[in-house]
Amino acid sequence: DLIPTELVKALGIRSVLGVPLCARERPIAVLFLSARRSNAFTAEDAMYARLIAEHAPIVLENASLYQEVQRRLFELNGLYEIARLLGSVRSLRKVYGELTELIARLIGATRCVIATYDPATRTLRAELPGYRVEDVLAKTVSYVVSEELRAYWDLRTQGPFIANCREEIPRPLQSLASEVGVENLLATAMLAEGRTIGVIYALDKPGGFTPEDARVLSIFANQAAQVIQSVRLYEELMRSEKEYRDLFENTIVGIYRSTPEGRVVIANPTLARLLEYPNVEALLATPAQEVWARPQERELWRRQLEERGVLEHEHLLRTRTGRTLWVHDVARVVRDAEGRVLYYEGAVLDITALKRAEAEREAMLEITQGATTTTDLNELFPLIHRALKRVLPAENCFIALYDAQTGFFHFPYFADQYDAPPPPLRGEKTATAYVFRTGRPQRLTRESCRRLAEQGELGTVGTPAACWLGVPLRTPKEMIGVLVVQHYEDEHAYTDHDLEFLAAVGNHIAVIIERKRAEEAERRARQHVARIYDLVTRFQRQELFDHAARTLAQLFEVEYALLGVLEEGGTRVRALAFYSDGELRHDLSYALRGTPCEDVLSRAEWCAYPCGAWGVFPEDELLAALRIESYIGAPILGSAGEVLGIINAFGKHPRAFTEADGHWLQIIGQRVGV
Template identity: 30%
Template sequence: MANQIALSMRILLGAQLSVVWALEAGTGAVRAMAVSGALESALGEGFVLPEGAGLIGLALRRRQTMTTPDFATDPRVVLPPEVRARLERALYRSGLVVPLVVQDRIIGALGIGDVEGRVFTAAEIDLAQTFADQAAGALEHARLYEAAQYRLRRAETLVNVGRAINSTLDLTEVMRRIARETHRAVGADMVGAFVADAEERFLRPVAGYRVPKALLGSFLTHPIPLHGHRILEDAWRKCRPAWSSDVAADPRVDKETLARFPHRSSLFFPIAVRGRSVGAFFVAWLHEQHAFTPEETSLIEAISDQAALALENARLYDEAARSEAQYRSLVEGAVHGIARTSRAGRFLTVNRALVRMLGYESETELLALSLERDVYAEPADRARVIEESRKPGREVQWKRKDGTLITVRLSGPPLLDAEGNTTGFEIIVEDVTHRRHLEEQLRQSQKMQAVGQLAGGVAHDFNNLLTVVIGRSQLLLDRLGQDEKGRREVELIQRTATRASNLTRQLLAFSRKQVLQPKVLDLDEVVGGMAKLLARLIGEHIDLAVRQGPGRHLVNADPGQLEQVLMNLAVNARDAMPHGGRLVIETGVTEAGERPAASEGCQGPCVVLEVRDTGCGMDVETRRRAFEPFFTTKELGKGTGLGLATVYGIVAQSGGHVDFESEPGKGTTFRIYLPRVDGAPASAESGERRPEPVGGRETILLVEDDPDVRDLARETLELQGYTVLEAAHPLDAIRACNRHGSAIHLLVTDAVMPGMSGHALARRVLDARPETRVVLISGYVHEGAAAGAEGEAQAPLLMKPFTPEALLRKVREVLEA
């Protein structure tokens, strides 16, 4: 993304050099993310300017675009001597720097360099600023996408490591599998797993992954010394990862070990059990240097924690085979439950972890239990576990003392007598309830995403169809007299199509593809303003209470969509209380530690909107499918099944999270979490009178890939006197723009088209005809156009499906603006 931005900016301004700079948090320095031009060798990626240095420092400090015809003689430009010498070798002198700003936060800068003496014109500066606005949005979207992908990769890696840990108790195999997952996570050339000797003088290899054959001998026969190898010794003592991007130049690296085992970059992370290092993983990049990121080191620490569990479990298993005394001492310190059971189904010995896991007070209580009756949720599961006792990782449901069900993973061999008969079982019990819950959340999220994409695509296609149906109906009604035969049927068609457009809006809300117009709102004012309407909506048989928590509850959201959320939740609550009840709507603030884990995307303090009813509640199956589109428990014809799906989509697209609690007969509580913002809430709109949909004599370039929508728009405009140049593809539009000899007053273009977005087309047209106005037509937010929509926020937007009257009004409004 950064490379494309640098290239596009250089070409756009015809400059020798273009650089995308990223502002480094904490230091104030800027780092070159991407460089385009013939002078890349002098200013390569990774080049860092200290805080305040150069024209860039001046632009960021003043938060405005800065230019200079010659930075070497410009007294405003301050450069350290070594930086000045390097830049002077670049053979450029003039410069233009535009800060990259996202939501009033500087994230970097866009720099242009050219020959000495070039003076950038006002038009070029405006163009650079417009491009920078778009680039900032695109970079921020790319950063957010990469962060989401990183969280997904991290979760997948940790799940895979967890599976590796629980799939076997063999130390070598567990370490080999963790080494494999580490290799996949960081993209190293090889990974080795080691354990320390008794004196902690050396690290002995126990497993490896992708160790080259040429180095295998050294890997197996030469333990790694801990003493004298400063980088390893320090990491071992602190139980923290250590790394070196350039081992040849790093004085902490033991040169003898490096000569025996040549590599370019390395990462060493200890495996710490109870605060003491007992083993380690050594990760190496053999041929190229590797730049380490905070995300990588954070993931490595998480893998290290899981590896510590694996190493501890393996040690427990090995020592249990030697003697009962050692087994007991290790068992009591284990993080998982460990027990011996008889073949008849009684606990013989248990550890404290198992006592705590099952919610009892003492070991004695557990020893009195019958496994089949008191522990297994399904008694028949115990017989299955016995049959599969030699298979690792059997998962079943157990009962806690209070009746709560937990999912446990059972590992361990059967106990045999001298004749080989099974006398009992030795088991390690791991509570995987939380892990399975997270995996189910991940599956549900992926399913909702897939359904959302489908729903968004369907809604987009329907919007085109409905535009034609509604528009053609209106044109036909305009030609029919009030009492003319057939008028009632046409009006019915138009009303039905309008109802269908409301359905597509709900689909787009669920799929998070609707176009929002967020502003800073006081949630208390929104709820208070809706109170009377909601009271009429739910009826007099339901008592409505609105409660406002202390302080102001400011959020950044679309007011209309927020009102839709309240309406949908109130309607659901009303339908759940046909014989009366109580509906409570409450606002407040919650901190990160007070929210469910699934709301972690909502960083910092959040405003919470709670909607609580005393209705019939939901069973397990209904709760599981609550947010699915078209799922409804109402009788046929009483609901579309889109109410909660719409709530889910609106809240997610607004950067928030929704969860709920419900039990049959105990009512339902929905909680909406939205990031809290600072600032003043937007003032109410003055309600200026919209212009009447009159015609004109201007020339309009109409670009729409759907032929029926295009024909409708053309006819509507031509009937009102406009001259229309139409095009089915952006490239056709560009050719028409170039051929047309006189003025083109307005460009009306679809935002999403094959080959080129409407935003990109508008930029091309405005480059050639700056005086041309622009109207964008869109049915939904498209990923490919998201960056343009962010950067081109001031371009007027006409939403599909639109009526001829709406099209004419928007055209006149923009032309007269």
């Protein structure tokens, strides 16, 4: 009964000797001896069999223990190989490749692939590379874990799934198995902290997979899950660190950390570039006090920061090259557990352009408002200068206005630390004339002036400037002059942006000057009318002559004025009144020949010479002796229209004369003649 009948018949067994094998008085097996003849075994054989049976359990237990040790060593070796990846591999792609190769080798599978699980979409997606699984095929191994599939195998609880033939593969995976060419498979979930993170697929083992394979793979799967999670965390950490590093190094704001003693201990490349240092190390070697343009302000900033904890502040920083920058600084103080200040950290944003734009707007607004609040150009020009100094280093500034009649530049405003206000100049070889001639804003340095001088464009007038800005004053109709600022020490005092700003100011004030000139001309005209009316109605004879001479000099803003009567047959003039630099004379007499007065009397109408009068009439000794530049004269006519004498005004500086000036002179001449 102990041996199956089929086995007895097949082997032709006629005799059997059976001895139980016991370990620790407990049967663990049976030793059978069989023979094909009857009565083959004797009592002596039984005695030997019992002797063998006494020692056989020890041998069997040792063999079983050896197998268990070998199995445990195999598992430990596998776990070690997987754990080794934890410290040596830092790329998920490399982890997937090495894990699948290792697992396939450990359990004897032909192919292996790992699929990760996304609980949000309930999707399993194959990760590349798989072991001996083509990438093209692996990319197709992505599917939703349906409820039908869960009925076959739950990712969490049912453990490994073995399908040793196509028919045993769940129906939802049949098409996938056919596409990938799977003959048999072993699938095991990877669990980390109780959550399913994916599945290991061992494919196509010759002879099929066993429960022992499933048990071993389950052990390996949990270790593999730890490796994958660790590398995922590492990659995420590296990604976060890179993002933080990119943010720290490439942000548009400068980031710093400094100590209360004034040592910069951390700075990003943006701050180094902002402050014009070659690298961060050079900036860290510079005391914080040297970075502040006004070092005393840092102490105030430090006290306010420690009082408030967080502070927003605008202040000036100094770059390595000496430039100053406006920055918006947001800082906080960091303390230790006892409340002691460890360091300050913050971020600075360059707002120099914003501050500059604000200053430019304020300057333009101040000039515009000044145009309405000032009464004349003499008040307006200093206001323009003050407005410019809000934006530029403009201690040295002048305005040159061009007189088209005389060809001279006049300087109604001139502020300079070295040179006195110049007289009217033709200035063909000056930088001012060069700007006016070209009609373009110019930024000139000593080097560029030297080149222009070599080209014959410039000469030397006044103290040479290290950096010079000049812009045309242009109205919608014409250019009326030039606006200039200059710096005598710093060749880099002005930038192209400064030139653009000054050009905008020039266009703006040119219109204002033109309007102010018109207003002043209208005001002077009214004053002229009032004074001439007073002159022709109040005074008689010699008193009239004296007041007329004085009034002419004042109206035309010249040094000299004369009222004279013809004598000696119209060849000479005797002064009725001669106004000379504040004094009245009556003893002057001169010949008409070769004088501008001769032209006036011969034409019997007014005429004027705005400049160079003494050169035009070299025979006129009086003009030559006084170096007279400008002259205007008109005849004194009697009641019948006959020429009785001459009335004129003349000065040492070029001066433009208008039709209105000639008419005022004729009115006075007619009154004197009567």
